[in-house]
Amino acid sequence: MDSRTVFRNTLIVLATAAAAYILLIGIRVWIVLLIAIIIASAVRPLVVRLNRWRIPSGLAILFVYGGIALSLVILVLVVVPPVITQMANYLEEEDRLANRIVFTQLWIERRAAEFTGNPDFAIADQDQTRAAVDDLVREVRTAAPNFLSSISGTLGEAALVFIMGVYWLTSYNGAIQFISELFTVVNRERVRELIFEIENALGSYMRGVTAVALIVGIANFIPTMLLGVQNAGTYAFIIAVGTLLPVVGALIGGIIAVFLALLTSPTQAIIVLVVFLIVQQLESTVLTPRVMSRTMRIDPLLVMVAIFTGFAMAGPIGAIISVPIIGTISILLRRLVLEPRRESVKHKVEAGAVLLNLGTEAAVISVPSETPASGASSAPPTSPSGIITSSR
Template sequence: MGWLHKMNAYFKEQLSLKNLLKVLLILLILYFLSLTSNVWMSWLTTLRLILTPFLVGFVIAYVVHPFIEFLQKKGVSRKIAIPLVCLGMLMLLIGILMMVVPMVYDKTTELINSMISGLNWLYQQYVEINENVPNILVAGIFQQITTLLNDTKSWLPNFSAILPQLISKVLSFLTNAVFAFIISVYVLFDFEKIRKTIFSLARTIDKELPIYLSAVNAEISGYLHSMLMLMAIKFIEYSLLYMLIGHKSAVTIALLTSIGLIVPYFGATIANFIGILTSLTLPLPNVLLLIGGICVLSMVDAYIIAPIVHSRSSQVPPLWTLLCVFAGGMLLGPLGIMISIPVFMSLRVIVNLVRFRNERYDPLPTEEE
């Protein structure tokens, strides 16, 4: 029961009128914030919509900048390297979309047709077993499922009902994407100047703040380097796997799988789903081999390759990863999911640095104390 005495002593020590007033003041502030949530939440939403393209542009520039530095070391002028890298990145993205979207659309139609054929075959077998006297309820269920699948198939090529909303969303997305891309180009041209300005402002706020910024930059740079290595490894793995089963778009699916690492958990899952969906027209042994290969490669990547590629400091526990992804998605949507892990790593390295500096510089207790 010693812990009860310790807890009681702790509360007696901390429980004072001053501390109670602080708690009450915090609770009062939270109460007023909840009452005015409709006002400031709308302001925050508007501010988020305004700042998102700038944040995306800065993130793109930060990720692309190492490639610019690499080309500069090879003797390529910065004025040439930036348009070259940006154009290559843009062409790669457009190429992937042009190859993946029609392929998924066609395979989805084929999948629905195969499901309808399979249901019809099952129903015929059922009718033969019951000597051409099927149960009315079972016949109705089969008919409803077949009608639902046929309606889905007829809906796929018909976008007339949702065309206005679709055009509006696509135009909004393209506008923000183009704006973010232009911002990233400007940031890349003035990257060193922006970096010096940030460190100068940080130094005016606190002399030790640039130390934390440097630590965060080193941590994120290491994470991005490891991520690029994992993307290359995953591209090679899945290219060989899809070629082994005879997939016609092996390279495209493998590239999509490797890029899916940008979005933790969800990206790779969606890419694997697309890979399995587009392989359902292959023979059954090939599909089973693909599913088994994806399971094996996922385990190997998660428990063998990733720990080797990532440094010990850049590893994030799975539960923290899920929490960060969920919180990032709730706050900022897809962008929040993508930056959730780097943000967590930044906060972690700051906390560790503060703790290390306190442990290092705080005076040790003397024997008398």
């Protein structure tokens, strides 16, 4: 190995390490960019439709994103303040919160004792419960500044998602043209088709997730409202937002909603819990697997494996982007590996036999007839498998 080869290999290793380091440092920026592209892919059909109505592209993009932002702001202003007010009152008066939790505990213990026939049934000592509540309140007060800081960072990333999405839609044609020109003239059209397919899959995924969250929110809101649960819209909103996070999101949202309802009334908490469990069964067994498998065109089992893997590797963010990533990989494998391999195996049928062109060899698969014609010439001897292989 000469010095030039050693230098080239060393340069490749250093460049790869530098690229990996840059990617690792800016991982959150790449995640924000991916989320922006997913959202932009989801709303692009609406932008295209507005363009057909002779609305300029820039105005159509601003109209769509402005509508999304306005809807989110109105929704948050309607459902979030009751929760913040309730929690702020409890944090200011921790004795009131402790009394409410102890009252709920006693109510559960009485119902459990009646159900089990054990009069000594107890969840925990009341003093221990009060001490745990005091510790929780202190931890929340300590973590409040960091939580507010994280909220500001999240709002900044959300604004960045909107900005990146707008730029992606405005420069969409130019970006596709630039990427396709990186390849040979023969492959450019194929690259464009591949990009369009990936974008359609990402957009369908986002629309599917949003539809599932909307259905879950409505399905939780209507029964709880009809049964007289206070702040039913808030609880439904929390559960719907949690549904956007695959696998564990709905469970986390349900726990938070039930806990908040429990602070108001044990009866309301039971109503919220029962409705949530019924809707959750529908969502986990019917809605999510079907929507995910149809939008990304991958098996529901593979969807679940991807979600668990993404959550184990990168937490909630990894779970959110795991399905788009596995869907993109699936499309790339199908278009770049599986389909070319199928096209390379050409075949034709002659005299009841399938001729396979395997490149260096020709394979003849005989297809025997159930009622051979009389006087037909006998077929040449074949192997027990019915396949004759001859070198060209």
